[in-house]
Amino acid sequence: MNNAPISAGARRRRPVFLLIAGVALVAALVVSGWFVVAHDRPDGKGGDVAAVPSIFPVPQHARAEAGGPVPLNGHVYVVAPEGTDQASVDAVRDLIAGAGGTAEVVTTLSTPRQGASAIRVGTDSDAALKALRLDGDPEIRSALERPEGYAVATGTIEGIPTAVLAGRDNDGVFHGVQTLRQLLKDGALAAVRISDWPLTETRGVIEGFYGTPWSHQARLDVIEFAGRQKMNTYIYSPKDDPLLREKWRDLYSNQELGELRELIDAAAANHLRFSYALSPGIDVCYSRASDLDDAVAKLESLYSLGVRSFVIPLDDIATKVQCAEDLREFGSGQANLAKAQASFLNDINEKFISGKDGVLPLETVPTFYNGSRSTPYKRELGTALNPGIVVQWTGEEVVSHRITLDSAKTAGDSYGRPGSPRDIVLWDNYPVNDYSQDRLFLAPVIGRDADLYKTVRGIVTNPMIEPYLSLPAIFNYADLSWNGPAYHPDESMNAALSLLAGPDPEVQAAVRAFVDLNQDWQDDELTPSAPELRRDIDQFWQDYDAGRVPSGGLKARAVLLQRLPELLPRMAQPGFAQDATAWVAASAEYGHGVEDALVMLEATKRGDTASAAAARKSAEGALTTAAAKTQPTLERGVVTPVLGGSELKSFIEQALQRVPAP
Template structure:
């Protein structure tokens, strides 16, 4: 069976499978989710099948696969088919749960994709897509699945260049495909959201947001508008309350129904107006009182006035975790490409949900968000290392060479795991094994390390040709630097040989070349802060170069 992400809760699979026939008949209900239909149709056509939509009472040839799409409220016929497959339906599952069952019903092959609600059916369609990824055979399988956390997603809450609208559209499609149901719009550098929060959005910017709201809806993702007034708000001001409500009303008019007021990255001891100190006093407790006062008034003046607006996030219910992973705005010069570790399964008992704060680099952020989706859906079965490798494999579209190159590149950006004391653990392990081999003149082990260095230097070109163009564009300075460090390490090997052979001229020539390569490796800068050089395998590749230079002097 192909890897399904997020990991399902319950899977029963038999050893049998059937080929996808040339014609598949799909039976929808009157209220079957349109987005689920689109996903299913694209999946079947991708498997080489012609899709025909039929009615439950139509006569369909036995050689055609029958697919019933929609849960009980969408397609009443699915219940009967699930009974024939001896699979329990989705009626007792929580919101967004689903049942996917395939097998033989009498003398024909059938598939049922039934959600507890339309979002569940949409998720069932995406699970079906993953089942058929890279194969033209359908396993006999029964999946009952549901989310452990009800809120799962990402918050665009970083500093620096916000994502483009193209980035956001791509992210929303990714979220839907991986059962992430929330996107919080809160880029710190949107002036109308933070610095000039009182000003209404101009028509052009508002139209762009309206388009994103609609796209989110198409992928069953809740678009949350998270306003950040904390830099200048006067908590006791009626005018500021009116401005905040007016901003929310402007977003409500374009279809936003979920709101947040994150009061993060602000002072808790300095007031923005004298009236607040007079009303609330001083100190952290006073700040908390002021914030609660404002949020209560927002609930009364805005949320309570609309029956279809969700409760204000973070307000009045279980905690939602804003997880600063894989965000990198506090470590310029680095990407955050490491497994999602340190989150325990029982967190789910205390949280309503998790929203991850990604990097400025949207495409590269998908690697980490894959594991966030995996964890938030089923934390009890979450394996950080396995999920990380699965994310690399999926992003590489199953190409083993690309996946290997991607893992090697990500290894150079493991600074999230610096608690282990190693920035690039796999490269560091290879170097550690090399030195004893070099001293012992172990040719086989030396050759193994040489191949590692050659692959290291070649990895960026493999990724440029094997991944989506956005990844190469975002990570260009890091890919360039990785190539140069790879060339520097290869030069180090030549230098060691020249030294062992007492070739003084070659030592001088190679040392000069190495100095040039090191300078080049340190010349690339972070596009979000040109004063900061990018770091690749920091403290590992450069240390190897230093150690080699020390050894030949």
Template sequence: MNKLFTCVALLMLGVGTSFAQMGQTPGAPVTLPMLFPTPQSIELGKGAMVLGRSTTLIIAPGTETGTVDLVRAALRLAGVKTITTAQKLPSVTDGIYVVIGTVKSAAVNDALKQSGTAIDNHTEGYTITSIAKGNGGIITLAGHDADGLFHAVQTLRQLVQRSVIPALVIQDHPAMPIRGTIEGFYGAPWTMENRSKHLDFLAGVKANTYVYSPKDDPYARDRWREDYPKNTLAELGKLVATAQRNHINFVYAVSPGPTVCFSDPAELKLIERKFEALRSIGVHNFYVALDDIEYTKWNCDKDKAAFGEPGAEAAGVAQAKFLNAVQASLNAHDPKAQPLIMVPTEYYDAKESPYKASLRKHLDPKIVVQWTGTDVVPPAIATTDAQAATKAFGRKTLLWDNYPVNDYAQTTGRLLLAPYTRREAGLAEGLSGILSNPMNQEAASRPAVTGVVAFAWNDKAYDANRTWHFSARELAGGDQRTTAALLTFFDTQHIAPTFGNQPWQEQAPRLKATLDAVREAIAGGDAATRKQAIANLVKCADDLAAASDVIRSGVVDPAFAQEARPWLDALQLWGRALQLTAAGLNAADQSSPAAIRYFATAKKLAAEAAAIQSIKGATRFDGPIKIADGVLDTFVADAPKLIAVE
């Protein structure tokens, strides 16, 4: 994420003025910065400022070294050459001062008083003020707590990407207490490097939770009773340390459901032993997954004796008793532990049932219940759905949103890159949080996950498209050409499937609008309109054909291009096919027989593109790559019939 500052830093190296209003062109308007996630409140003050070459930090006692290091890095990448420290603000402001700390600090409160601002007092909340004063100015980063201060630095990172920083006040805090991802997909799990990068990414978008729950980790599921090998536990320990540095709650999930004997005390002891081993590497947040199992049979005779014949109601009682014992153990052994999280066997709707009624009646109210919405992959989630889930489970639920996960048959050959949408503003009042289930491709999951976390931070001010564009800029390191190429690519992967036949987001809406306009212009019969539409098509085809090379050379993290390799290969071929299709239409419009040759070559390239396969083993289902399917392929096939060639 820090590489994003590079371009901005180079632009600002020549700025030598102090942090003062004279850094702005006289009469130039002061503009409101666009920040993500959208802050709860942001108001412009009077004037604007430019960062100069020197800054003084006033660091409140107890401020984490890592947080201070991030501030230093942000300032250096913004062109600040000299960073000194002081104990307090001077009586006369003679330069640029950046005050960092929590509300407990006298220096922070003094700085806020000078700007006439009170601290945001919500958990994980923060306040940022910037004021021009004397011959310099003051930027204050004030956290309600250490987490809030860390989030403030992420906002500063975005602010200093502008050459001109306006005087402003930001009051901000998350709408939902839990925001992040659950690595809960089937198929190839992420590598430790993937996970470490993902935690760095989550920090940048103000997430606070990562659940380790890969279905293919045998020690978390099939062999859950066994201890982790020492080397694996050590690797997990490094990951936990990365999470802690990034203010991310690392949650470890165990999935004993397929084999557990709920009534056997020995099973609880095994869970306790596993959790104790993980506690030794710094894990204090735990999760028991009971999804994707049957409750029509018991795994042991003891459960039949304890709970009677197998069934939905009996399963609810058995699971509740077992989970309550796990929660009691956490209470007894780990004062740092957060409430246990569980995913129920009926996780996919909010309909009343004997199982949910049993769970609601017997489950410790402290335990957090996760739920995927109105379906396994819901097309939309409304506030009324969350209310129904609260009623069904007897508590606010934690939404497990199965987007952009691509481990089911309908996603074969797809990356899911559409913006996160069709979740109703106001859900923060009915949910305890949202966790996205990402794709097997970590870097490619970031555009969608950025939207999920931004929605969870401020659902009422969330804008899907603007956040989508921000995610592209982040991947592009701020480069405009790469950002445009990524958005072109994202559009060809816009479809969002469900478990049924109807997707919940359409495919390639931007490309379809262009191609539909060409069809309409040709059908209309006006020569000038037709000529312009074909010229627009040429530009569109050129953009498609060029996008892959631009992305490969321009993305900040090469992992994105590596994960998307077959899609980028196919996109390039489809772009060339569309270029030839446009040439064919242009030739046909001029009654040239060359149109036949252009269309034939386009058809051949389209067939080559359609034959490209996904990376074997990278996802649960292998298959042919899909690029704007139903839109681009249909147009290339139909084009020879749009204008008669004599």
């Protein structure tokens, strides 16, 4: 997608599985204090949730139960009838092992041993719920009637403490396991009753940026992370994969097919659908039979690997038909471009999609993919395109700071037919940074209406070129798309950072100091640049100008920034620090420069010109080093990492201006 803030010639849009073991994640949350009061639905139906751990995404209903916790640090039966989702069973076994217990998987359980406990898992849990007298609970019944819904309840069955995890389907069972991870504390599951389901049908990640594509390992790790956050979609659409765009007609080699198969299998194991996006628009001739055959052959090669979801993006291409055959067939102009594209997409839908078992509706990204108002292109596309084909849309802008329910509803009408709105999936261009590769976007996801689920079919986030630095925003989008009315940006981001940082308080402080430096997003007034740093800077100047001894907050922050290269690699997710190497080094240099500037100002006040001069020289050197070009990019060479709105640089420069040069 072409992004308005950059030149017309520039392009935009935006490893071992995830290295955080499940129980380590739980431990990080426990130690860091994130087991606090969970939120119930905004309707207020939730009872007493004071003892319910925080769960992300926030469940539709969660309440504490009167009984005791279910121990997992002894002998634990995993009661999983034949046909129970194997990935869920394996995850439960891992959870028990991490709690210090021994798992015994059985299909039925009638005479459990004394002192044991049980977790009953599966889609057929009527008997277990009846044993807990919950088979008629309206909230649980509601959850188990909805796709991907699940319920968790605890109590005593067959004389032993038992947790029941009931799923509407296998996806629901898997989502329930992710909730169990967060209920674990001190070797036991909290006594709770949870009924939950997603409000948005499609929830996931689209690797859709320009720039260096993610590594194979990074893709595997992001897929696992997204699955643990109860997302269900990964769209493979890296703009600089030549076999998706420039060489879209070419088939994959055996080695490439092997890597794709591993991604597809990983997605299935984590209950995500792998969606393949073929982008033929650069040189396709919409009316040429051979181009249609080439597109279908490419899709067939992915179908044979197990792909059951397909997208044909037609974004970031010429805004008119390009070949003589199309001009003769459809004519020129944007409305006729829509007619040509609709014909091509309809043919793919008829020739490939409609004849395949288990294939989801075809999706497309229109050439004009943003804005909600009607245009000749959108009207023609809406009229000519098969009504079952889904449109991906980015909001009013390419990078939209606000996305409202009304805007999404209008877009559905504009891309649809009169009285029959088009299904829309929101391709959300945050935190993608391909148009600004010297910056990182680590602010919480904001500005999206909580009730978008009422209009859009799905929400997918387009992440940064840096996969592991994108995990906090992916965590936010998982919360927003699962239960928008209960999504609170700051709470969600704090939980994400605790999860990724791990339990070490020093590491957590370092992560938050680094994230604070990277809040700025297109000068958005709701994401001010480096707010915590700005507070310390403002306080310092207030104290300094009033003749008071400075509070010390700025100096402490400067010292912490200097330690980032030491502390961030100790995170539970080390990929975060690896992705951030250039920005971390610049942060540390600025930390040195700020501390030198403080020494210079203090020495000047007491008349120590020699010390002030030495500190000035050191501060100036830090500015020079921090401004070095150290971050490689695919097409723009090596760039200087920018931190927020340059507050660190501005502070040092302001301090230098206040002290006359020797």
